[in-house]
Amino acid sequence: MKHTYKITGMTCSSCEEKVTSSLLQVENITSVTVSKDTELAIITMDKHVPLNDLKIALGTKYNIETTLDDAMLEENKSWFSTYKPIVLIFFYITVVTSIMAFQSIKSNEMEIHQIAMKWMNHFMGGFFLAFSFFKFLDLKGFADSYKMYDIVAKRIPFWAYLYPFIELGLGLSFLSNIFPLLTNSITFIVMTISIIGVLQAVFNKKKIQCACLGAVFNLPMSTVTIIEDALMIVMSGIMIFALV
Template sequence: MKKKADIYRMVTPDHLCPWGIKALDLLKRNGFAVIDHHLETMEANEDYKKDHGVDETPQIFIEGERIGGYDALREHLSLGPDPKEGETYQPVVAIFAVTFLMALTTTWDMLGSLSIIRAAELFIAFSMCALGIQKLRDLKSYATGFVQYDLLAQRYVPYAYVYAFIEAGGGILMIAGLFSWIVAPIVLLASSVGAISVFKAVYVEKRDLKCACVGGDSSVPLGFISLTENLMMMAMAIWMLVQGL
């Protein structure tokens, strides 16, 4: 027979406790017969905590024995602590993976075959657009992170805001090869300063900073990925200039 588990969690018209949902899922996936008790108002939730001498919900009971909250349940099931957010390259890897596949499928649709050169062009342009969007969604937060290492932004703070538009706008125009004689030099200058700034901060000064490449709330460490972003932009800008000769 399945072991019986009771869970008391907050379920109101305005709020579904995410930890309660995760705890319920864990119990079901581990084969428990779950009785799901809803605390349907903020008052009911506060009363439950007060009456039972606990400071959080959800609260889980297995065969009548109180286990505790979500973290305690994971420990009881020998799953270890829930992975916490820390430094990760996942956001950048996700962007590069998707834009690379976009470049391949777009090239195939346009040419009826795969062209390495065209796919590389589109990959860099699409990546610039995607990274630009991440910066533009919260310009203030992005700029706060960017000025910590970019040499030009440290001398002229408004440039931190401009850079996001350079990257996104440059990517858009590079997709179609429009206005190369204007776009390429601007992108080349911005990315060159960016590459020097990252190299100085990471490899010379050895500072431990977060990269603003995917926005100001990024958990991506400043380092090789950040340098790669700038080097890709430099390569694309130089390629456009060569193509325009």
């Protein structure tokens, strides 16, 4: 793969040689073509190399930045590599629950709105079970992260330790369809409380770890967390409305 970068600070041919030599020492870079006149470098890689690795290789004398197209590529790669665990979890849960819903359609067991409700029930059950599982892998690590931004856990630390158990209980309740109105009501309240702390952290641009997957993955707090919580709030709200 080839990427084009803008490099400033080169004043002569020896600068070109030094930049070329420095970049070729970076792992996975196979060839480099540098021009001080255009201030561009065309770099061929066997595997994607983060921009920060290139900056470290060049030191402080030369500044390297991505061009517009490559900046978008860099951002997309970084986003996916960062949030890949959440993306995969949502993908697997969506596929499994969709297959189950498709089987219900084929058998003509229920009407479409009933199938949609059942799909949301199974999706939310799978969501809470999966996310509670990762929290239980390091309960203390999760609690320490959660207390940094959750509005309840900040004041009542025990809430951070109780939260994974609540998620586990909700997951089992959704999948077994026990007390659906109570289950959805608790979900709506708990996730609404949770999203307040998330919104505060994101809007204040706090660089803290998101505790949604416990302490196993180092996920930064971002709009992804907001979407995750909001999705649960919307789904539980829809089902409360349908059950009342």
